[in-house]
Amino acid sequence: AQTVTQSQPEMSVQEAETVTLSCTYDTSESDYYLFWYKQPPSRQMILVIRQEAYKQQNATENRFSVNFQKAAKSFSLKISDSQLGDAAMYFCAYTNAGNMLTFGGGTRLMVKP
């Protein structure tokens, strides 16, 4: 079974600074997709960024980028120029066959003004 691990229960960053959230996963598959979701206090899960395992280029969405290391099974999220609105729970997720997302335990990000 696939597992997703987020080793940082909480992270803190100063406004305008950069922070990196870690995620590792375990799979024997070669074709899969990885995602980062954001869950603000409103509870709704919002897709932040996605990465296809067969693509070597790291995905980027505005201030959000990933460092995808397939051999190491690592998928970290970098948030640049952090804003107060970035404060939320962040979940790393994995899927391959069956369209079922497997989530990590989450990292709570706090942004200090």
Add this chain to the structure above:
Amino acid sequence: EAGVTQSPTHLIKTRGQQATLRCSPISGHTSVYWYQQALGLGLQFLLWYDEGEERNRGNFPPRFSGRQFPNYSSELNVNALELEDSALYLCASSWGETRADGYTFGSGTRLTVV
């Protein structure tokens, strides 16, 4: 375009009762997924419905069940409620080959069992 809608927002039940949670997917989405988010335990996969059929089930007892209607909306039923069933229940929807797109989530139903 309306997003994924869940009702009710909050639900309080007594131990032993039954709870029914509802989810309406985004128009055009045929798959509905249910996740349980208990405090401190992350998101646990419950059920996946597609085209009216149950496609996959997580490691939950049979008292967790559901169905998908012809309009692709879905119900999650939890029978014989236990205190540990208290959690946020999230519904998500998708269409077709979703692995690249991820899912679209609703805002959840907060179930409290007393």
